[in-house]
Amino acid sequence: MNYSSSGNHILNYGESTSLNWAERFRRFPWSLLFLLLMTVFVGFGILFSAVGGSNNIWIFLRQVIQFCFGVVIMCSVAVMVGEKIYRRFAYLFYSFSFVLLGATMAVGSVGMGARRWLEFGFFRLQTSELMKVALILALARYFHDRGGANGMKLRELVVPFLMILLPMAMIVKQPDLGTAVLLGGVGMVMMVVAGLSWKVLLTLVIVFGASLPVIWNGMHTYQKQRIITLFSPERDPLGSGYHIIQSKIAVGSGGVIGKGFMAGSQSQLDFLPERHTDFIFSVLAEEWGFLGGVTVLVLYGLIIIRSLMITEMANDRFGLLTVVGATMLFAIQVMVNIGMVLGLLPVVGVPLPLISYGGSSMVTIMIAMGLLIHVSIYSKQHGRSV
Amino acid sequence: MLDDDREQFRGDARRRLLLVGGGLGAAFMILGGRLFFLQVMRGGEYRMLAEDNRISLKPISAPRGRIFDRDKRILVENNPDFEVVVIPELAGTLRHLLKRLGRFIEFSDEEVKHLIQQARRQRSFLPLRVKSHLSWDEVSSIEVRIHEFPGVDLQSQSVRYYPLNELACHIMGYLGEPSDLDRKRFKRIQFRSGDLVGKSGVEQRFEEVLRGREGMVEMEVNAVGRHVRELHRTPPQTGSDLYLSLDADLQQEAQLALGNEVGSVVAMDPNTGEILAMVSNPTYDPNQFIRGFSHAQWQAMNLDPDRPLINKAIQGQYPPGSTFKIVVALAGLIHGKIDPKETFFCGGSLVKEEQRFYCWRRHGHGSMGLLQAMTQSCDVYFYKLSERLGVDAIERQARRMGLGSVTGVDLEGEKAGLIPSRSWKRKMFKTSWYPGETYITGIGQGYVLTTPLQLANMIATVANGGTVYRPSLLRMQSDRKPEIVYKNTISSYHLDLLREGLEAVVHDPTGTAAKARPEGGIRAAGKTGTSQVVRHKRDKSGQLIKSTNENLQDHALFVCYAPVEKPRIALSVIVEHGGHGGAAAAPVAKRVLDKFFAKYGAEA
Numbered sequence: 001m002n003y004s005s006s007g008n009h010i011l012n013y014g015e016s017t018s019l020n021w022a023e024r025f026r027r028f029p030w031s032l033l034f035l036l037l038m039t040v041f042v043g044f045g046i047l048f049s050a051v052g053g054s055n056n057i058w059i060f061l062r063q064v065i066q067f068c069f070g071v072v073i074m075c076s077v078a079v080m081v082g083e084k085i086y087r088r089f090a091y092l093f094y095s096f097s098f099v100l101l102g103a104t105m106a107v108g109s110v111g112m113g114a115r116r117w118l119e120f121g122f123f124r125l126q127t128s129e130l131m132k133v134a135l136i137l138a139l140a141r142y143f144h145d146r147g148g149a150n151g152m153k154l155r156e157l158v159v160p161f162l163m164i165l166l167p168m169a170m171i172v173k174q175p176d177l178g179t180a181v182l183l184g185g186v187g188m189v190m191m192v193v194a195g196l197s198w199k200v201l202l203t204l205v206i207v208f209g210a211s212l213p214v215i216w217n218g219m220h221t222y223q224k225q226r227i228i229t230l231f232s233p234e235r236d237p238l239g240s241g242y243h244i245i246q247s248k249i250a251v252g253s254g255g256v257i258g259k260g261f262m263a264g265s266q267s268q269l270d271f272l273p274e275r276h277t278d279f280i281f282s283v284l285a286e287e288w289g290f291l292g293g294v295t296v297l298v299l300y301g302l303i304i305i306r307s308l309m310i311t312e313m314a315n316d317r318f319g320l321l322t323v324v325g326a327t328m329l330f331a332i333q334v335m336v337n338i339g340m341v342l343g344l345l346p347v348v349g350v351p352l353p354l355i356s357y358g359g360s361s362m363v364t365i366m367i368a369m370g371l372l373i374h375v376s377i378y379s380k381q382h383g384r385s386v
Numbered sequence: 387m388l389d390d391d392r393e394q395f396r397g398d399a400r401r402r403l404l405l406v407g408g409g410l411g412a413a414f415m416i417l418g419g420r421l422f423f424l425q426v427m428r429g430g431e432y433r434m435l436a437e438d439n440r441i442s443l444k445p446i447s448a449p450r451g452r453i454f455d456r457d458k459r460i461l462v463e464n465n466p467d468f469e470v471v472v473i474p475e476l477a478g479t480l481r482h483l484l485k486r487l488g489r490f491i492e493f494s495d496e497e498v499k500h501l502i503q504q505a506r507r508q509r510s511f512l513p514l515r516v517k518s519h520l521s522w523d524e525v526s527s528i529e530v531r532i533h534e535f536p537g538v539d540l541q542s543q544s545v546r547y548y549p550l551n552e553l554a555c556h557i558m559g560y561l562g563e564p565s566d567l568d569r570k571r572f573k574r575i576q577f578r579s580g581d582l583v584g585k586s587g588v589e590q591r592f593e594e595v596l597r598g599r600e601g602m603v604e605m606e607v608n609a610v611g612r613h614v615r616e617l618h619r620t621p622p623q624t625g626s627d628l629y630l631s632l633d634a635d636l637q638q639e640a641q642l643a644l645g646n647e648v649g650s651v652v653a654m655d656p657n658t659g660e661i662l663a664m665v666s667n668p669t670y671d672p673n674q675f676i677r678g679f680s681h682a683q684w685q686a687m688n689l690d691p692d693r694p695l696i697n698k699a700i701q702g703q704y705p706p707g708s709t710f711k712i713v714v715a716l717a718g719l720i721h722g723k724i725d726p727k728e729t730f731f732c733g734g735s736l737v738k739e740e741q742r743f744y745c746w747r748r749h750g751h752g753s754m755g756l757l758q759a760m761t762q763s764c765d766v767y768f769y770k771l772s773e774r775l776g777v778d779a780i781e782r783q784a785r786r787m788g789l790g791s792v793t794g795v796d797l798e799g800e801k802a803g804l805i806p807s808r809s810w811k812r813k814m815f816k817t818s819w820y821p822g823e824t825y826i827t828g829i830g831q832g833y834v835l836t837t838p839l840q841l842a843n844m845i846a847t848v849a850n851g852g853t854v855y856r857p858s859l860l861r862m863q864s865d866r867k868p869e870i871v872y873k874n875t876i877s878s879y880h881l882d883l884l885r886e887g888l889e890a891v892v893h894d895p896t897g898t899a900a901k902a903r904p905e906g907g908i909r910a911a912g913k914t915g916t917s918q919v920v921r922h923k924r925d926k927s928g929q930l931i932k933s934t935n936e937n938l939q940d941h942a943l944f945v946c947y948a949p950v951e952k953p954r955i956a957l958s959v960i961v962e963h964g965g966h967g968g969a970a971a972a973p974v975a976k977r978v979l980d981k982f983f984a985k986y987g988a989e990a
């Protein structure tokens with residue numbers, strides 16, 4: 001069907017699958033884009049300082065290019081395809097990602113003690129990133145097809161649980177505890193919103209609590225170490241406690257107004273490890289103080305609120321759950337990363353969305369954002385309100 | 387999909403989303419609160435920690451103060467000690483560099499191997515010391531080519547240097563690594579690794595004067611310790627110089643006069659207590675403590691029976707022998723126990739309580755007055771005088787002349803010697819005092835022990851008319867008055883009698899110390915002494931059996947002052963196992979006296 005010249009179709013409930021470009025442009029959630037750009041630009045400033053200014057300008061420039069690439073992907077995801085495409089291909093995409101994840105386990109390349117990447121000649125793919133998006137879409141599709149999780153028995157929940165737990169297990173094996181926890185968190189929240197009964201939820205919590213010792217025993221030594229370290233970083237100040245201690249010093253020494261741009265001694269004198277990736281929030285907090293830290297927290301909060309607002313506009317369960325999943329993917333990363341930097345959570349290696357240096361996490365986040373923008377653009381409520 | 391189904395689903399999802407949103411809100415509140423806690427509440431604390439991280443304090447050692455003699459000649463100074471330092475990251479291949487440097491400095495294969503290993507262990511921007519204690523030739527040959535060696539630097543640090551080597555080593559002392567005891571002793575000093583501290587002599591006693599205040603460089607460093615920039619520099623404060631009362635010429639003469647003999651010479655100014663010379667033989671080279679000893683050298687020095695590290699002038703305790711007769715004679719006069727004209731008969735020995743006490747002159751001195759008894763050192767006369775005085779009176783007089791307790795000189799480890807008394811013996815041996823022991827005490831044998839410094843102080847007291855000064859190694863200046871320990875009141879009549887006797891010892895033909903007679907008509911007064919090392923064996927007729935074992939020979943002692951009219955120098959000499967005081971010790975004293983008057987003139 002072609003609706004390129006007419007607006008009539010909008011009133012036709014349930015049939016529209018495609019919009020003309022002008023309409024897509026008009027419906028684009030510009031306020032969300034604005035918040036995203038604000039955060040990214042703040043991130044550029046912090047990154048510039050974190051890499052030591054013009055000395056390592058190429059790192060900074062790469063991030064700018066990666067971001068531009070990310071924006072293109074986000075917009076493509078948001079506007080290039082019709083409404084039902086993602087739902088239709090959700091399972092296929094999940095299967096594809098699952099196979100790649102399995103392949104990674106078998107033949108993936110090792111970096112920093114973990115097997116996370118698949119080599120494709122000219123570039124390497126972190127397959128767990130793919131899985132983040134795939135899981136959101138597949139879960140959304142599952143609960144969409146089943147008409148929600150209301151009244152579902154535990155038996156019926158086996159499929160979604162496996163959808164979550166199998167990739168989680170594979171990612172834990174890599175080992176990449178951070179991503180695994182992230183998948184679990186996103187999946188959990190999506191199930192809760194889909195209508196998981198409170199009884200089942202309670203059971204899950206109890207089972208999880210009971211299995212904690214088993215999980216503990218199954219963890220790698222370095223993962224245990226990180227958790228022990230969280231509660232007493234002073235036990236090993238030059239070893240596993242170093243990150244937490246130096247990060248807390250950086251954050252704390254920033255005080256109310258910070259030490260100023262490129263003037264953070266912890267950041268500029270290399271005391272802060274991983275400062276342009278996982279610990280970039282410490283650089284922000286050291287150089288811009290409490291005011292800077294709170295500003296970024298507020299920006300993230302606004303992005304999350306604006307994203308969740310899209311749930312109101314979703315046409316169907318699939319759309320709504322996709323938005324919830326994408327938002328949670330974003331929100332959990334923000335909380336885990338900042339919690340880690342502030343010494344509240346163990347060091348699990350989750351980057352700070354939109355700000356941390358790194359291509360793959362940026363692309364994933366942009367895809368997720370693209371998905372929820374997609375839902376927003378194709379909402380039928382536009383027709384009603386206009 | 388039905389509308390109402392959707393609407394019902396929406397409502398349910400909205401409620402659940404509210405819950406999720408609440409959870410997220412709470413999480414953000416926690417993050418914000420944590421940020422507030424770390425940055426606003428604990429900010430100051432963390433700022434200090436950050437500063438600690440950022441700033442590295444590097445101490446700059448302060449040179450020690452120098453030490454001068456009374457003529458302001460340098461006794462101890464600091465010399466630069468050069469070392470070659472390489473910063474590997476600037477220097478290229480280390481092996482290659484060492485090979486090139488090897489043209490000017492020698493490296494053994496082992497050293498090269500060790501250095502390369504060490505360079506691998508440390509960060510490449512940190513300096514690596516490749517050679518220490520460079521010679522001047524090595525320093526200059528590298529210095530002119532330093533631009534050919536990027537990353538190579540010559541660094542110097544000041545090290546202690548004793549230009550006179552062994553001379554006066556026991557007074558200078560030496561430096562060593564601080565022990566726990568030193569750390570306790572100098573609580574105010576913060577010792578760092580590599581620091582040295584005075585271990586003996588004035589280096590030890592005046593540690594806090596000589597030691598400067600170390601400077602400090604505040605450097606900004608990064609996490610791996612690389613210096614980023616200098617923030618602040620506090621220059622070090624050199625320690626204060628020390629001016630000693632010592633006269634290096636006199637010290638040298640005394641050292642030469644003693645030669646290879648084991649023993650001690652102490653020269654003092656009797657009017658102030660200033661020590662002019664203090665020799666203890668054998669000696670050591672304090673520079674060796676800076677350079678370091680080989681194991682064998684150290685072993686040899688510690689096992690040497692003559693104990694070169696001991697300052698015999700203050701730590702050697704000897705029976706004073708006949709020099710003690712000065713004390714006894716003075717006690718006799720002061721207590722009125724003798725009339726100078728009264729004579730005793732010396733038949734060579736005396737029997738008391740079935741024990742025979744010999745005079746050193748086996749066939750006797752005949753009839754002896756005080757003067758003759760002093761001059762010829764008649765033992766029998768002093769046996770009798772001691773008997774009249776009793777040991778306690780002798781002890782009191784000895785103590786009034788500075789014997790039996792430490793003099794308080796500016797050196798550590800001084801020994802007190804021993805002056806016996808009845809109560810002392812009761813306490814020590816739980817037995818009463820035998821009258822025969824008074825005899826032995828009267829001639830400075832038996833329990834009596836004195837240090838050479840005490841003897842010098844004793845004769846100085848006679849020389850100055852009764853004042854016991856605290857012997858001082860520091861030069862008296864306008865702000866430093868001599869410290870008086872005790873002032874004897876001796877009538878000039880008694881004093882003249884005593885001095886007349888002592889002068890006769892040196893100048894009378896029958897005197898025991900003719901060999902001490904100074905050149906140039908200067909008149910000296912003194913007293914010889916011979917202290918028994920072991921109880922002499924005598925044959926049946928009472929004749930001494932001469933021992934051939936050198937270690938069983940008597941110690942030779944001599945104390946004196948000069949000029950007699952207006953004394954300016956007081957001396958004590960001990961030659962261990964030297965035999966008779968007049969033969970072995972008096973000539974040593976003569977050389978020191980001659981040197982003194984040659985330098986300062988006969989008239990004051």
